[in-house]
Amino acid sequence: xxxxxxxxxxxxxLLILTVAMFGFGFLLVPLYDVFCEITxxxxxxxxxxxxxxxxxDLTREVRIEFVxxxxxxxxxxxxxxxxxxxVSPGKMYYATFTAKNLAGEHxxxxxxxxxxxxxxxxxxxKIECFCFTSQEFAASEERAMPLQFIVNxxxxxxxxxxxxxxxxxxxxxxxxxxxx
Amino acid sequence: xxxxxxxxxxxxxxxxxxxxxxxxxxPKGVTELSLETYNLHMMVFWWCVAIGVAVFTVMIxxxxxxxxxxxxxxxxxxxxxxxxxxxxxIPVVILVLMAVPxxxxxxxxxxxxxxxxxxxxxxxxxxxxxxxxxxxxxxxSSLARSSVEARRKGTDIDPYSVENYLLDVDNPVVxxxxxxxxxxxxxxxxxxxxxxxxxxxxxxxxxGIVNEAWFKTEQVGTxxxxxxxxxxxxxGYMPIVVEVVEPEAYQAxxxxxxxxx
Amino acid sequence: xxxxxxxxxxxxxxAHDMHDDHSPAKGIKRWLFSTSHxxxxxxxxVLSLIMFFVGGAMAMIxxxxxxxxxxxFVHPEFFNQMTTMHALIMVFxxxxxxxxxxxxxxxxxxxGAPDMALPRMNNWSFWILPVAFGLLASTLxxxxxxxxxxxxxxxxxxxxxxxxxxxxxxxxxxxxxSSIMGAINIIVTVINMRAPDMxxxxxxxxVWTWLITAYLLIAxxxxxxxxxxxxxxxQFFGTSFFLAAGGGDPVMFQHIFWFFGHPEVxxxxxxxxxxxxxxxxxxxxKPLFGHDSMVYAASCIAFLSFIVWAHHMFTVGMPLTSQLxxxxxxxxxxxxxxxxxxxxxxxxxxxxxxxxxPMLFSLAFVFLFTIGGFSGLMLAIAPADIQxxxxxxxxAHFHYTLVPGSVFAIMAGTYYWLPKWxxxxxxxxxxxxxxxxxxxFVNLTFFPMHFLGLAGMPRRIPDYSTQFAxxxxxxxxxxxxxxxxxxxxxWVLLTSKKGTKVTAEVWDKPPGLEWTVxxxxxxxxxxxxxxxxxxxxxx
Ligand SMILES: [Cu+2]
Ligand SMILES: [Cu+2]
Numbered sequence: 001x002x003x004x005x006x007x008x009x010x011x012x013x014l015l016i017l018t019v020a021m022f023g024f025g026f027l028l029v030p031l032y033d034v035f036c037e038i039t040x041x042x043x044x045x046x047x048x049x050x051x052x053x054x055x056x057d058l059t060r061e062v063r064i065e066f067v068x069x070x071x072x073x074x075x076x077x078x079x080x081x082x083x084x085x086x087v088s089p090g091k092m093y094y095a096t097f098t099a100k101n102l103a104g105e106h107x108x109x110x111x112x113x114x115x116x117x118x119x120x121x122x123x124x125x126k127i128e129c130f131c132f133t134s135q136e137f138a139a140s141e142e143r144a145m146p147l148q149f150i151v152n153x154x155x156x157x158x159x160x161x162x163x164x165x166x167x168x169x170x171x172x173x174x175x176x177x178x179x180x
Numbered sequence: 181x182x183x184x185x186x187x188x189x190x191x192x193x194x195x196x197x198x199x200x201x202x203x204x205x206x207p208k209g210v211t212e213l214s215l216e217t218y219n220l221h222m223m224v225f226w227w228c229v230a231i232g233v234a235v236f237t238v239m240i241x242x243x244x245x246x247x248x249x250x251x252x253x254x255x256x257x258x259x260x261x262x263x264x265x266x267x268x269x270i271p272v273v274i275l276v277l278m279a280v281p282x283x284x285x286x287x288x289x290x291x292x293x294x295x296x297x298x299x300x301x302x303x304x305x306x307x308x309x310x311x312x313x314x315x316x317x318x319x320x321s322s323l324a325r326s327s328v329e330a331r332r333k334g335t336d337i338d339p340y341s342v343e344n345y346l347l348d349v350d351n352p353v354v355x356x357x358x359x360x361x362x363x364x365x366x367x368x369x370x371x372x373x374x375x376x377x378x379x380x381x382x383x384x385x386x387x388g389i390v391n392e393a394w395f396k397t398e399q400v401g402t403x404x405x406x407x408x409x410x411x412x413x414x415x416g417y418m419p420i421v422v423e424v425v426e427p428e429a430y431q432a433x434x435x436x437x438x439x440x441x
Numbered sequence: 442x443x444x445x446x447x448x449x450x451x452x453x454x455x456a457h458d459m460h461d462d463h464s465p466a467k468g469i470k471r472w473l474f475s476t477s478h479x480x481x482x483x484x485x486x487v488l489s490l491i492m493f494f495v496g497g498a499m500a501m502i503x504x505x506x507x508x509x510x511x512x513x514f515v516h517p518e519f520f521n522q523m524t525t526m527h528a529l530i531m532v533f534x535x536x537x538x539x540x541x542x543x544x545x546x547x548x549x550x551x552x553g554a555p556d557m558a559l560p561r562m563n564n565w566s567f568w569i570l571p572v573a574f575g576l577l578a579s580t581l582x583x584x585x586x587x588x589x590x591x592x593x594x595x596x597x598x599x600x601x602x603x604x605x606x607x608x609x610x611x612x613x614x615x616x617x618x619s620s621i622m623g624a625i626n627i628i629v630t631v632i633n634m635r636a637p638d639m640x641x642x643x644x645x646x647x648v649w650t651w652l653i654t655a656y657l658l659i660a661x662x663x664x665x666x667x668x669x670x671x672x673x674x675x676q677f678f679g680t681s682f683f684l685a686a687g688g689g690d691p692v693m694f695q696h697i698f699w700f701f702g703h704p705e706v707x708x709x710x711x712x713x714x715x716x717x718x719x720x721x722x723x724x725x726x727k728p729l730f731g732h733d734s735m736v737y738a739a740s741c742i743a744f745l746s747f748i749v750w751a752h753h754m755f756t757v758g759m760p761l762t763s764q765l766x767x768x769x770x771x772x773x774x775x776x777x778x779x780x781x782x783x784x785x786x787x788x789x790x791x792x793x794x795x796x797x798x799p800m801l802f803s804l805a806f807v808f809l810f811t812i813g814g815f816s817g818l819m820l821a822i823a824p825a826d827i828q829x830x831x832x833x834x835x836x837a838h839f840h841y842t843l844v845p846g847s848v849f850a851i852m853a854g855t856y857y858w859l860p861k862w863x864x865x866x867x868x869x870x871x872x873x874x875x876x877x878x879x880x881x882f883v884n885l886t887f888f889p890m891h892f893l894g895l896a897g898m899p900r901r902i903p904d905y906s907t908q909f910a911x912x913x914x915x916x917x918x919x920x921x922x923x924x925x926x927x928x929x930x931x932w933v934l935l936t937s938k939k940g941t942k943v944t945a946e947v948w949d950k951p952p953g954l955e956w957t958v959x960x961x962x963x964x965x966x967x968x969x970x971x972x973x974x975x976x977x978x979x980x
Contacts, residue, residue: 387685410598412598413517
């Protein structure tokens with residue numbers, strides 16, 4: 001029957017479309033990541049080390065403020081050694097953070113970075129950061145952690161202060177706590 | 181139906197001119213940007229009224245004149261390119277007229293340059309935490325005691341007997357007038373939103389992410405708001421109070437806070 | 442004359458068919474195993490009506506609690522369960538199945554097809570629904586209660602759901618599956634089974650809008666299924682798509698959700714556009730103005746619906762350029778939507794109108810949906826949206842588009858085609874009473890919500906400051922009145938077979954092939970494809 005065949009091929013095409021769209025839903029995850037890194041959407045910065053050539057623009061000053069938040073489920077102390085610093089775009093800078101494991105046992109922590117305003121995120125590049133990987137802490141260990149970064153000279157004029165926030169999570173209990 | 185609409189519109193129009201206590205409209209707020217936002221809101225509103233009046237007038241005329249009971253004979257036309265081109269282009273023009281001032285305001289909202297002070301707002305289920313970046317002042321801000329007792333199911337307390345029922349906190353945010361205040365938002369658990377309508381600020385507080393907003397006002401006063409993103413069972417019970425005070429009073433508050441610690 | 446004879450012959454043929462083994466099975470089997478588009482259409486519509494009352498009962502609980510300040514009846518947890526379940530049930534249980542029901546009944550009759558293309562799949566896609574809603578309803582009795590994180594299911598909050606969580610996800614999967622199967626069926630039917638001389642652009646508007654809707658469903662339902670699957674794996678299998686602690690991003694869920702969610706709102710309104718585009722010409726006694734531009738406008742709306750999703754997220758902290766893009770794209774939707782409204786008004790212009798119940802509902806649709814459209818335009822203005830977002834202004838907006846929008850269109854369609862289904866005229870007086878009470882109360886319920894939102898009342902709260910009391914009381918009175926009015930609707934439906942017998946045409950020369958088959962429509966119709974010239978409205 002020609003009608004049955006016509007149905008079958010159209011149903012086939014529509015099923016392919018359905019499966020493709022289901023896949024597209026998952027594909028949105030990496031696409032979103034790429035999109036965020038390009039545009040700085042959601043305050044997202046680069047998640048891996050980047051190589052950037054220095055081209056200092058000494059005529060301009062940008063204030064970098066560090067904000068640290070320790071998730072209440074993480075038994076840690078975590079703070080920037082200096083609350084803020086003034087930098088020139090295109091020049092490499094170092095900052096140091098100190099974290100201390102308050103628990104009497106081995107812990108794995110993850111620092112999650114975010115930049116505000118969101119228009120600044122794409123212009124804030126981390127060369128080296130403790131946030132690229134999760135960090136292991138022995139019981140009661142205290143450790144200094146380095147950050148090396150550069151502010152892109154293309155930073156829009158309407159931004160003169162960049163806030164870099166780290167939220168410090170204990171990777172283990174979050175899932176368990178969420179269930180409560 | 182038509183009467184309802186007209187009533188609604190006239191009431192809203194009235195509220196605009198009369199500034200009644202009976203809050204019907206968006207407040208003008210106390211910052212430049214909240215006023216601009218209000219003006220944008222009213223501009224779009226009046227465009228909508230104008231378009232609505234035009235479309236509904238034609239429709240109502242038609243409903244009365246072109247009815248069978250009045251002996252109307254149906255015409256047979258079913259398209260008119262001229263008419264369709266007109267009612268596609270005119271809305272486009274109106275939209276452009278709306279979009280231009282809106283975009284200008286949005287650019288100004290993004291301009292957070294040269295803040296005088298920064299407060300980090302961290303949302304918790306179900307309270308706010310404020311940390312003044314430039315001093316060591318930090319504290320939690322929760323629903324005021326008076327409301328805590330009155331909000332319970334089956335309580336004898338009449339909500340009307342509680343001043344600022346559900347809109348009062350134990351520790352308000354205190355800021356000086358005339359200063360540009362930058363707020364940074366993040367969350368400890370789920371997503372919340374910090375909303376104070378008179379400041380025209382509503383920003384999501386999201387775990388792992390920092391968001392930014394700012395305001396500056398000369399008007400001393402107390403401004404109230406609430407959490408605006410569903411955040412669990414006590415979402416309705418995490419109000420916000422911002423007290424804008426004279427700079428000297430602010431300094432006194434800072435000093436007393438330091439003394440208290 | 443010729444038309445009369447043709448109609449008689451189809452009648453005779455159908456009467457003959459009734460006697461062979463194609464007649465419906467008896468009793469429960471007829472419904473359980475039905476592959477008839479008419480029976481399945483009826484089941485969809487009945488299910489939708491039941492769900493409308495279940496979701497409505499939840500709305501009554503919500504509005505009772507909100508009638509005066511203070512907490513009187515329910516705890517905040519349960520209140521949140523009610524708002525969440527009300528939304529899920531109304532969206533997936535009442536509005537969407539009602540339109541699928543109308544599509545099942547009417548699309549084959551409108552395009553001259555004997556049935557849907559895939560009758561057995563049609564049966565499955567219906568019967569999945571009661572199972573899904575059974576699962577969803579059972580969560581009310583689970584430890585931790587029903588889902589309470591809002592129908593938008595934002596993580597991390599939704600991950601705090603109790604035992605109900607996997608059931609929520611699974612029922613959403615089932616609902617999506619059912620919708621996709623229904624959509625595939627509709628597309629195949631429309632593409633392959635039209636009467637030979639019905640070109641695509643000759644299709645009635647209801648068929649057109651459903652064809653576009655079906656494609657939207659196939660495009661976004663799987664994405665939604667993917668999003669909730671990721672929630673599931675985040676909760677149980679250690680992934681962190683949306684968990685900040687594991688390197689995920691909670692905001693990404695909102696992007697994926699609204700990529701589905703915005704087209705979803707057009708899934709609920711495009712078929713409504715189709716219904717009123719059928720009704721207004723009939724009672725204006727004039728052809729639909731700008732049929733082709735209506736098709737283009739609907740397609741345009743469908744396309745734009747994919748690129749505006751972040752207008753639901755102006756407060757999450759997006760860069761300026763993204764905000765501007767989503768704002769402009771959203772504003773643009775006003776253009777094709779405006780075209781639709783202007784075309785309906787132009788259809789009425791210089792017509793010869795009468796105001797039977799279906800027409801009354803359609804006219805209210807045009808008025809009140811336009812109000813919802815206006816508030817939608819206001820919401821597109823990003824700085825103002827920051828003030829409106831998550832307040833009762835938004836609640837007012839989407840209820841205007843969904844209740845006097847979608848639901849009124851469903852009621853209009855029901856009154857319009859009911860005589861075709863039953864063979865009898867419903868009680869017109871009661872129908873009109875139902876219309877006027879519904880219209881009065883729907884406005885009393887939802888109009889004050891605009892003011893509440895502007896005055897600063899957030900949505901999804903069980904209790905509020907005393908300054909919001911007056912309008913809340915008004916809205917609660919309106920809601921109860923609207924609820925009671927719907928009992929009248931049920932009464933009209935139940936007694937509809939008592940009315941006078943109707944002719945095949947029912948109304949005054951309505952356009953469309955569905956009016957060439959007898960009333961009630963026999964079990965088998967269009968076993969031989971009809972000629973378009975048999976019907977009014979094609980030229
Ligand atoms: Cu909250
Ligand atoms: Cu949308």
